[in-house]
Amino acid sequence: MASIAPRRRTGASRERTSTHEGFLAHRDFRWLKISAALAVLLIALYIWVPLPAGHFGSSWLGYTLGTIGALLILWLTMLGVRKRAITPGRWSLKAWTSAHVYLGMLLIVVGTLHSGFAFGWNVHTLAWALMMLVIVSGMFGIWVYASLPRALSENRYDAEGAITEKQMVEAIRSLDRQIHDAAQPLDAESAALVNRSLEEDPFAGTFWNRLTGRYPRDATRTAAAELRQRRAFLPRRADDPLDKVDALLTRKEAMLSRMRRHLKLKTWLQAWLHVHVPVTFALIAALSAHVVAVFFYW
Amino acid sequence: MSELYKVAIVGSGPAGMSAASRAAQLGLDHVLLEKTDHLSDTIFKYQKGKHVMATPSQLILRSDQEFDAGKREDILERWNARTAALGVNVKYNAEVKAIRGTGPAIEGSIQKIVTRARDGSTTTTEVQRHAPPYAIELANGETIMAETVVLAIGTQGNPNLMRCPGADLPHVTYQLDDPTAILDEHIVVVGTGDAGIENARGLAEDPAQGNVVTILNRSPKSANVRESFATAKEPNAKALAEDDAAGKLTIRYETETKAIEPGWITLNTRDGEERIRCDRVIARIGSAPPRGFVEACGIEFASNDRLAFPTLSPQFESSAPGIFVIGALAGYPLIKHCMNQGYDVVEFIAGNTALKPADEPLLEAKFASLPGSRSVNDWLEFLRERVSILEGMTTLQLREFMLDSDARFYPSGATVFEKNDPGSSLFAIADGSVHVRLDPNDASKVVPIPQGSIFGEVGLISGRRRGATIVAAQDCICVEISRNAALKLQSQVPSARRAIERISIERQLLQMFGSGLTSGDVVEVVETAKILSVRAGDAIIREGDDDKDIYVIRVGSMIVEKEVGGKPVFLSYLPAGSYVGEMALIDGGQRTATVRAAIKSEVIRVDGEAFGRVLAAKPALLERARKDMEVRRRTNAFVESKKDSFSGIVDLYSEQAKFLVSQGLGEATDVLLIDERLCVGCDNCEKACADSHDGLSRLDREAGKSFAHLHVPTSCRHCEHPHCMADCPPNAIQRGPDGEVRINDTCIGCGNCQRNCPYGVIRMDKVPPKKPSLLSWLFFGKGPGPGEPPARWSKKNTHYTGDPAVDEALDRKKAIKCDMCAGIEGGPSCVRACPTGAAIRVSPDEFLTVARLENEGA
Structure with a gap:
């Protein structure tokens, strides 16, 4: 019952998609298929091609695998540059990530076959071990990327839509101001307790606190708990300023825990990179040592 | 009736004041009549400190008064001083009730005044014009005689008055000069136009004033402020709704006043009558144009159109000889024009007929x-x-x-x-x-x-x-x-x-149906076509109706809904340039779906019968229409079939489509959408945006609303009719070849676009200094790294030259917004730089299709 007006576009060189397709499923799992095919091919070659026993690395297949592996490692490292160099062109970081993930996993096959399963306490095995560490941390990263974003988004939701990290911080600041005003009629000891909550930096805490989302010595919770305890020993009266402070502290606790959940998720989303990236550089160093050692001393 | 003035000037705004000043300078015998006790009431009533603009800048000012852009107070002060220095004969508190000629009747000069009653009937009154001199009757009973009259009363007119019982009580007012001067009162503001909203917010802004402010709105509450506050600018309406939510003031929807008494007001609400405390009523319910008064003076208007102006000679003389009309009433709302006209008209009256206008x-x-x-x-x-x-x-x-x-x-x-x-x-x-x-x-x-x-x-x-x-x-x-x-x-x-409408309808029809149609074929269709304005949410076609008209969407967009299992299910989205409604015409039968406006739209209603005849005469056109129809019918069938087995998903899809329309997709052409199931929050989109555009990001990923994991970040929607374009003094906002709305270098940084954008996507900022290259950051840690540099870094690294012209340019803030990465190979950086595929840019007609149902797993 209707027709869509034809659209004229000129000079547009962008690719247009109108659905969300994640990096794992990119182009119908194109890189997964390529990597799997290559892995099967390489394993078949390793099994069926007759090669001299021992010192597999110096055979033609060993050299080939080694060269492929080393170049692949360098190319995979370049994702860090690609991500930050916003040059013109029809590249897509999603495609790069997709290739990075699946070719990175292919490296397990390439590197291990290249070793010829000859492990020992030497720089060569060190390079292999570092490589495996990088890959495993990367696989953990995939799991994190695939599972945590939903939780991150759900934690930001509320009745109004979604609130941002900045709004969370502002909400805590505004609660702090209200607590400060409400706490004016309190006696010195209670006021000191409340003050500890006010002085607490919502971003404080160790890396461990962040990662676990646990803050055992949280001043807000302590203040709320102690105030409640103290009140139990005081005579009940209407219009008690402690009531108001208590309610505000409870709200602050809720907002604080929401922000901490947010920070925890963000930390998990980033923490694995703190292993993945430095170990990559260690790997490149070990790899260089391995290459030099092989050519000069083998 | 003492004296006969050479010229009486009515109204002391920029036009009248300039005229009186010229008269004083020329030594003409004159009087300047002002309704209030101060000069230039319209500008006097501007809020405190308002910046008054002096456009058009190319026009030379020719007046005995000075005028340049500046603060309201400074301008008024200068005018007052100058008026006193020139010895202008001002008569304050002189409200003019009537002006009539006292000379002999002018033969054949009869003015017909048509008044239209509410029921649509008209009555015509005939007024015989009389020659000058004119008797000017004032509200206080005085009469002033003048040979010529210069009417410079503007279009502000008189405020519409409250009509309920008690409306004449002294605490019912029609303006508010200084909201900070009112303390500890219960105030009811009537009317939710911009004036009413500004007053209400001003009164409630500082809680220390202790005012209890209630604002009455006749419309019902709606999630879309544009619907509930149709006459107000959107930012104003939003701010009011926020104040209401924050408890600063109260908005009463679907409420009108019933009666006013000292200290109390009775309201008619949806749930019956209610009486609340009220120490002051501020009614801002529009104003009546002064046309009736002007016509009674014997001045003819160009047409019966509500917006028409008086018919004037090149010297501003009206159809009543000796009465001149200048300023906003003559159709010139700009201060500079008005002042020039005041000068010119008095020169003419004084006998200088050779004077050329200032332009x-x-x-x-x-x-x-x-x-x-x-x-x-x-x-x-x-x-x-x-x-x-x-x-x-x-x-x-x-x-x-x-x-x-x-x-x-x-x-x-x-x-x-x-x-x-x-x-x-x-x-x-x-x-x-x-x-x-x-x-x-x-x-x-x-x-x-x-x-x-x-x-x-x-x-x-x-x-x-x-x-x-x-x-x-x-x-x-x-x-x-x-x-x-x-x-x-x-x-x-x-x-x-x-x-213009006729030509555009004809060309739109020819362009849309194309193939072999000539303007001769569509004469009847164009004759009968009508342009209708449709409010957001209103339906042009209702499911089950029997009408046969076809609608062409000229401006805005529509959504098509179908009732399935008692709930409206979103079927499709129609952008401007589409047509709708041919199914009932070609196949006969009832309407199969409801079509309603996603945003305020304009449609061309084409008479079904007339169009049917064109279709009958042109088989090729009928064939094309049938093809288009087939696509729609498949969508209908698909949704119907899915509804039974996957009703939850169909509901979600429908709800999501509604959410997106409420987020401005209805007027968008290209919008950034983030799938929150994929977004890892790395903000690489923002960094890429900044690095593609002078180091300033034009999007805020985290801000904005979400629904069912679909997030609409704060980023330009590239509206069909951009709100930002509406009021750009240098006309710096243009649409580019790919449909992008961009701001060019002529931006003067006035911030109008930022205020007009309902989605808050425009920021005002200065361009940060250039960063060191990415490699020198990677290897040597130079500079702030990718993305927008922190303000502190920019401040430290801005190198001032000491030359004020250059330094001023370094510091000047300009309006910054998304330009869809126009001219950058590869397209929008935000999408290219997303590592997980969470960010995509879509046009609503590509995104809001049933194909989504399949992707969502239905």
Whole structure:
């Protein structure tokens, strides 16, 4: 019952998609298929091609695998540059990530076959071990990327839509101001307790606190708990300023825990990179040592 | 009745005050009558500290009073001082009730005044005009005699009054000068236009004032403030709703006043009557134009149109001899114009008939390049005679119109504009004719447009680039009418509006149905077509109805819904340029779906019968329409079939579509959407945006609303009719070839666009200094790294030269917004730089399709 007006576009060189397709499923799992095919091919070659026993690395297949592996490692490292160099062109970081993930996993096959399963306490095995560490941390990263974003988004939701990290911080600041005003009629000891909550930096805490989302010595919770305890020993009266402070502290606790959940998720989303990236550089160093050692001393 | 003045000036605004000042300077016997106890009430009533603009900047000021852009207080102070220094004879508190000639009756000069009653009936009163001198009757009973009268009363008119019982009580007021002066009161503001909202917010802003503010709104509450506050600017309405949510004030929806008594007010609400405390009522319910009073003076208006102005001679003399009309009432809302007119009109009254208007040199320059040396007046007459849409204009209107327009000569064969050129102006052919090129490669395939007609109206209406190349068929003179001038023309001259509408309807129909249709085929259709304005949410077609009309969406967009299992299910989205409703016409039967406006839209209603005859005569067209219909029918069938087995997903899809429309997708052409199931929060999109554009990010990923894991970040939607474009003094916001709305370098940083954008996507900022290269950051840690540099880094690294001109440019804030990475190979950086595929940019007609149902797993 209707027709869509034809659209004229000129000079547009962008690719247009109108659905969300994640990096794992990119182009119908194109890189997964390529990597799997290559892995099967390489394993078949390793099994069926007759090669001299021992010192597999110096055979033609060993050299080939080694060269492929080393170049692949360098190319995979370049994702860090690609991500930050916003040059013109029809590249897509999603495609790069997709290739990075699946070719990175292919490296397990390439590197291990290249070793010829000859492990020992030497720089060569060190390079292999570092490589495996990088890959495993990367696989953990995939799991994190695939599972945590939903939780991150759900934690930001509320009745109004979604609130941002900045709004969370502002909400805590505004609660702090209200607590400060409400706490004016309190006696010195209670006021000191409340003050500890006010002085607490919502971003404080160790890396461990962040990662676990646990803050055992949280001043807000302590203040709320102690105030409640103290009140139990005081005579009940209407219009008690402690009531108001208590309610505000409870709200602050809720907002604080929401922000901490947010920070925890963000930390998990980033923490694995703190292993993945430095170990990559260690790997490149070990790899260089391995290459030099092989050519000069083998 | 003591004295006979040479000239009496009514109204002491910029026009009247300038006129009186000239009269004083010339030593004319004069009196300046002012209704209130101060000069220039309109500007006096501006809020404190308001910046008054002095546009048009190219116009020279010719007045005995000074005027330059500045603060309201400074301007008023200067005017007051100057008026006193010139010895202007001002009579304050002199409200004029009537003006009548006291001389003999002028033969044959009878004014017919048509008044229209509420029930639509009209009564005509005839007024015999009398020659001067004029008796000016004041509200206090005094009468002033004058040979000539200059009417400069503006269009502010008188505020509409409350009508309920108790409306005459002293605490019922119609304005608010200083909201901070009111303390500890219960205040009810009536009316939710901009004035009412500003008053209510001003009164409630500082809780320390202790005011309890209630604002009454007749409309029901809606999630979309544009619906519940139709007469207010959106930012105002939003701010009011926020204040309400924050408890600063109370908005009462669906409420009117029933009665007022001291200290209390009785309200008619949806749930019955309610009586609340009220120490003060501020009614801001619009104002009645002063037309009735003006007509009673014997002054004729150009038409019965509500927006029409009095008919005036080039010297501002009205149809009543000796009564001159200047200023906003004459159709000139700008202060500078008004002041010049005051000067000119008094010079004329004093006998200086040779004086040329102040805009004469500007107009001379406009016509200088045209062949044939004519005077400005001759050229204006030439244009009016030959261009049909300019016929209804007065010389004065034409003069002002030409200031915003250009007259150009094109030799035979010259290109007026190329297909895909930017431009939203309208062209009118004063002499010669032009050809529309249908095929860029074949110069012989053309459609002629004759002298007197117009072209370029599609750009004017849609704001999009030119659809075809236009070439001069012979030597010709065209007037290029800027968008602003064209809009003003349409509002001032109703016949021009109808002419433009007719031509645009015809061309839109021909373009849309294309194939072999000529303007002769659609004459009847165009004759019967009507342009309708549709409010957001209103339906043009209802499921189950029996009508047969076809609708063409001219402006805005529509959504198609179908009732399935008692709930409306979203079927599809129709952007401007689509047509809808042919199914019932071709197949017969009832409407199969409801079509409602996603945003405020305009549609062309084409008579079904008439269109049916065109279809019957053109089998090729019928064939095409059937094909289009088939697609829609498949969508209907698909949704119907899915509904049984996957109702939850269909609901979600429907809800999500509604959410997206509420987030502005209905008027968007290209919008950034983030799938929150994929977004890892790395903000690489923001960094890429900053690095592609001078180091400033034009999007805020985290901000914005989400629904069912779909997040609409704060980023430009590239609206069909951009709100930001509406009020850009240097006209710096344009639409580019890919539909992007971008701000060019002529931006003056006034911030109008930022205030007008309902989605908050424009920021005002200065361009940070250039960062060291990425590699030197990677290897040596130089500079702040990718993305927008922190403000502190920018501050530290801005190198001032000491030359004020250069330093000022370094510090100048400009409006910054998404330009869809126009001109960057590969397209939008935000999408290219997303590592997980969470960010995509879509146009709503591509995204809001049933195909989503399948992707979502239905």
